[in-house]
Amino acid sequence: MRAADVGDPVMGRLVRSQGPGAAVEAIRKGALPEDFVAGERLHDHGPTRVAELHRRFQAWHARLEIADPAADLETGHRTGARLVIPGSTEWPTQLDALGHSRPLGLWVHGSADLRFSCLRSVAMVGARAATAYGVHVAAEFGVALSEAGWTVVSGGAYGIDGAAHRGALVGDAPTIAVLACGTDICYPSGHHELFAAIREKGAVVSECPPGVHPTRARFLIRNRLIAALSRGTLVVEAAIRSGALNTAGHAVSLGRYLAALPGPITSEMSIGCHKLIRDRNAVCVTTPEELIELVGLIGDDIAVPVRGPVLPRDALNEPTRRVLDAVPSRGGAGPASIAVSGGVDLTTALSCLGGLAAAGYVERVPKGWRLRRGQP
Template sequence: MSDRLLPKLERLLASWTARLETADPGRDLAEGEWSGARLLIPGDSEWPTQLDDLGDSRPYALWLHGQANLRFSCLRSVAIVGSRAATPYGTHVAAEFGAGLSQRGWSVVSGGAYGIDGAAHRGALACGTPTVAVLACGTDVTYPSAHHDLFAIVRSQGVLVSECPMGTRPTRPRFLVRNRLIAALSRGTLVVEAAVRSGALNTAGHATSLNRLLAAVPGPVTSETSAGCHRLIRQGAAICVTTSEEVIDLVGALGDDLAPEARGPVFPRDRLEPETRRVLEAVPVRTGVGPATIAVAAGVDLQTVLSCLGGLAAAGYVERVPRGWRLRPDRPPAL
């Protein structure tokens, strides 16, 4: 064994020995039962088997507090993550995605933090589908404290999840460690807003390493809180999405959850026959011209022009003036 490695192992052993001296599984179980939480271990019927993809990093057990079944809630789920210091644009988009996914029967998995996490949970709760909040503290600890009411609603409509026993306070390392659970529980991860240095990008990295699908929402190019999303898209690590339908298209069943193609508005003139539309486009706006001039501009014969002009006049597109034909000045812009 390397002389450099031995002191490090000794320090780690001393650290774990100190922790073991204070560990009291019986007390943890009693406190969990008293608070209303339940302990879940691999092999239980509620255990999400996708956590096995974590390999040696799979949690040994999970504390749950809530009415929803964790396994069923995660069968069709998307993780939504992003910046705590979210902009109004980011929180609006996160809530829209959370609500859109929930309306279509997809659960939202997130971390219960300020900003994007909280907005995504609220959007999902508004539409009734269970939401899963993965915490970096005990399920009896409200962090952030301002989310006390939010977590109460999550317990009634969804479930709080943590590796930590009751009373455990959050630390920065615990946030990074729990991110692997957010990525592993869901079918795919959506990054709504993230700076270049962001915990959300840590979750995105876990999603990629687990071969989960990764998506990102573009933001203003001037916004630093979207710079991480833009980098993921530019590097090809994430798919650019703008609607919840596109997210479901990405993570859903092949052929069953396709997003509709985006289309512009359909105007009345779009329903005209091709020749009639060509004649209409050849009619001038201000001064009138004769049918022969229109025929040359439209590339059709004179008889076709005369036939089309009659129908266009009846439909209100064109009018006859002393010098020929022109577009009606009072026509709606969409015509």
């Protein structure tokens, strides 16, 4: 984890090919395993030329020379973080979908069990420069998801991320913040209290060793973990160039559900969401229930269909509704005229008018019948 950059697929292939122990020994000796080099050439992925692999090995060797794994473990223990690696009981197996870019391990600081917490989880991402609308909706979704037993996964940043985490802290489910720096680094610094609350009820997670500070590249690489940990990703707000769209791309490539929240067409912070929906990469959702239905189990997490208000006239049968529609609101009309206008015979019209009068829909006037004011 100290030797290679986070998400390095070449290191991932080396570890898969040789095993972690043999990979470390090969890097220390600066000797390229022949079967690994042959595999790189055969599959034509990553650097296939031996010279390029040698340069990469030299960089790994230099980093490994100054690495102190024992100190990392001691720092993690002192600050409250634990190292979770593939094969351990807390390892989220859904990360295996990342293939050779799967993290070599994760530092986890918090009370929640990472694997168990992510079994029913949703990622919520969006703009740092969020609008009041975006912050409000993200917090509401966070509360509703957490109260429904769904873990909210996000990046701990300002804007949408922070609002989603704060909303999730109101409910019963944990919330997971995936950082682009070591778990002992508070970035952004203004979220010191928020991270403390997340550690109390959830967990702060990173593949960066202790003491590592964030970079732009690490933020983008981190996004794949947010998408991979969750069943689906919701983009709350995103400009046309946004890190949230990078997370959405990872969700699509992993075959995970992707949803987007519509916003005002005049808002630059919703352009990215609208593009995802227009390009049919994301499902439009407007309520937490719709999001849960998308990512949940078929038959168990069905959202209640949205319907308009039920009016008394909805209970009327077809002939009666036709007669009612033919009755004028002013003046008046005779039964024969109403029957012709409503497309029914005179007997039906008279019968329906009597029932409508008794129910308070119509009333008699000198010119015949008209709608009663304040009808139900």
